[in-house]
Amino acid sequence: MRAICRGVHASSWEATAGGDRFTLTRAPARARAALEAGLGALERLAERGLGAGPAERTVHGALTTETxxxxxxxxxxxxxxxxxxxxxxxxxxxxxxxxxxHRALDGFDHPGLQHHRSDWHGLDPDAPLLPPATRDAVARAIAAVTRLCVTDRLTYGVLHRDPSAPLFLIDPETGRTGVLGWGPAGTGPLVYDLAAAVLAADGPEVAAELVDAYARAGPVHRDEIEAALPVLIELRRAALAARRPVIRAS
Incomplete structure (x- = not known):
């Protein structure tokens, strides 16, 4: 297997079996319903013309399996x-x-999606194992996002939550594009996914092309992106910082 990405909510690998290639996604056991929602999102993307392979079911017919x-x-x-x-x-x-x-998933629903939650980001400043500095950063980021949601009308939708570049594909010969995987899907401000991508690209200083392309193709107006992106970048930074103590303890 070859690692593709290690995100906040899930990790992905490329696996090969009998000449066939697959994407293996691993998430915390509590995220089973959300991961199955992500598989449903991939199916919707395939229906809308984005390349996305079907899920392989277990011998018992399930979409996922637990350890x-x-x-x-x-x-x-x-x-x-x-x-x-x-x-x-x-x-x-x-x-x-x-x-x-994001456009293709407009209107998509699944029993594994949780809607209209104020804690859509999954962060808890009182979580165990967090160092004091990280705890403070998480609390500040949540407070800033709460203020943003009060003062601005944000565009909500289905989130990938870990949209790293290697999870997106282009076939140079045909021009077809695709998605390797959609981990535990969530709902929240769509600009959060853009913020996650910007940080995966090493920050806003080098991500102008990425942001501009998203603004042209996506469902979020540019003025909303400009207002929300800095706040949601800080939230994503807090999420990345909060993940580190969990990795060290696991």
């Missing part, structure tokens, strides 16, 4: 090469595909 601490899903890999976050052309494709995916 003691994790839930796993296997998806047949779509054709194409993964995007590279440092390539300016790929950055434009990345923003374009994320925006197109």
């Amino acid at each position: 003691a601490i994790s839930v796993l899903a296997l998806v047949r890999r779509a054709e194409g090469r993964p995007l590279h976050p440092a390539d300016p052309v790929d950055a434009r494709w990345w923003g374009d595909l994320l925006g197109a995916a």
